[in-house]
Amino acid sequence: MISKRINEMMETSSFIRKMFETGSELKAKYGAENVFDFSLGNPHALPPENFNSVLLKKAADKTRHAYMPNAGYPDVRQKVAEFASTEQQKVLSGDNVVMTSGAGGALNAVLKTLLNPGDTVIASTPCFMEYKFYCDNHGGSLVLVPGKKDFNIDVENIEGAITEKTAAVIINSPNNPSGRVYPEETIIALGRMLKKKSSEIGRTVYLISDEPYRKIVYDGITVPPVLKHYNNAIICTSYSKDLSIPGERIGYAAVNPDAEDYDNLINGIILCNRILGYVNAPALMQRTIAELQGVSVDINLYKKKRDMLAGGLKEMGYEFRIPEGTFYLLVKAPGGDDMKMVDLLLQEKILTVPGRGFGVPEYFRIAFCVDENVISGAMDGFRRAAEKAGML
């Protein structure tokens, strides 16, 4: 009786729900402390101390919970633009920024603005598969192309997938689930290719850079700018990961002021932010993040967890590439069978996510944004699973 499409989606997504339910059952049966849950990118770290002090200060101001312009408070947009200008090496003004309900809200407003019925959006695997829903929401579809073995995007593969139906390419660096940071020369090559192809097909192919993990990087790496290297580019991001506040739904979209159809693009995103029912990004969180530009949780804590997990798993023979950012480790499933490995780990009360959820069924994902005790506690289980998988 409900929408056929939603009904189908619920059936196909029931596998993930089953995983989640199995996890809940395990926790109920053995106690949450005896289940090692690496399944969700839900940061264990508390928000940084100054988030709390700014939040309390802003919450004490009783006068600012009303509607503001759909794009957000002008002063907040200005502060966001100033910091983003540094990150993107492109001068942005507040007018170029639309405050949104997280990166998910930004992506939906942007895709609705861009997509005509039947249009495609290209993404490179491994990638965050919610993109599929986000494109489908607005009459488009996601086309997946394989990335390189080192998880970098393959610009030639993307180029090969571009047709007259292509409205946009989405990239996500640092990447969920691989932790890969795409090098600056790759972004430059991508920008050049998109410019060339846009002119060839007579249609602007936009670049959407989904980058909520920009600040979660290790070993002195910085994430290269995107707006600097392509005019028809839009940033979609959030404060969920750097401030550890994913439940609060605060983020933004920033449009390159040199984009060709700039006025329609920015006004379309503002309109879509409204008509999708978001109306505006949550008021108190807008005012809070405005004063926390550049602030993030202590990255060293994540680095310590990464090194602990990677060190332990490497010794057991698990194969992976050390992530340069994010809090995910994408590990090769022995024999290339993600479901089998996830199941072996489940027998050890270890919850992970099969790679097919990211377009790479030969891998599984471990989210290490957990307490260190979860990592140390799971090590024996990882070893036993490796043995059962015939790795040892």
Added chain:
Amino acid sequence: MISKRINEMMETSSFIRKMFETGSELKAKYGAENVFDFSLGNPHALPPENFNSVLLKKAADKTRHAYMPNAGYPDVRQKVAEFASTEQQKVLSGDNVVMTSGAGGALNAVLKTLLNPGDTVIASTPCFMEYKFYCDNHGGSLVLVPGKKDFNIDVENIEGAITEKTAAVIINSPNNPSGRVYPEETIIALGRMLKKKSSEIGRTVYLISDEPYRKIVYDGITVPPVLKHYNNAIICTSYSKDLSIPGERIGYAAVNPDAEDYDNLINGIILCNRILGYVNAPALMQRTIAELQGVSVDINLYKKKRDMLAGGLKEMGYEFRIPEGTFYLLVKAPGGDDMKMVDLLLQEKILTVPGRGFGVPEYFRIAFCVDENVISGAMDGFRRAAEKAGML
């Protein structure tokens, strides 16, 4: 280069933007204090005192900004359900409730769950015209039928518009823009008719009750329950108006547990809340409103404004029906020309909204959620406009 549909929407909605821009220009030119802005339903009232104390208490807890289940915190859903059970005279549990990003978020998640391509949704004029976008977002379209002269819905008109393509009927009581509260016998008759028609056409026609103004009512009136009178009904609402926090985007959808396709319906709404990019309703606001069930701003302040405005306008010969709820007054435009009247008022630096924005071009809307000084200050202008319109 952007979506054709969004481009068209921007062109057709440019009139409202022009109104808004004219208002901004007037304020810049004559000073905001000399412009009488009755255009927006943006409450002037501050949130109630206990909103602030609860918010500060919840904000001091540093541990609760992470993801929670997409439907919201279980304890919050339970508290919302308990209060809604009283309002709806139907026993609800937390499982029947999905926390959303305001009523706009609830409506979008519900419509996406229900609509197949080409489906229709029926609403009665006058009504909130964003419904048109919300239906269009998910492949459906809004069908408008005229309400009665006293702004009550006309159940026969709605019945006449139902076809096999009809997925739902939306009602909004207390009504924006008329302030009408639909009587209980009307809701009962609507429920009966929908049951009969659903069985006739072999398809469940859902009833969506959009009721963010339920607590903003005057003269001892209470808003009748909806879930009590129709099983296939869903409530969409928010705390925006009763707590004066529309910028914070917090509301919920509540599904009648006796709905025919209940499991798919509730799980579909939860899925759509996620895949539309909302993910979940803002965490801190969920925790805050949980402790403010049944709390609202001082309704007497709105009543005073209503009576001040209505008293003054009546004396000048303006015709209207005294609103039983909301903070809107829907006034007959002299000669039936809303644009002309809105323009005459604009010459007096009074901003109102033409009725065509609500499907009733012979009226204009005055939002009286403003400071009393705005009302008293505008009286001379209303009188001069009445004179120019030939009313006096």
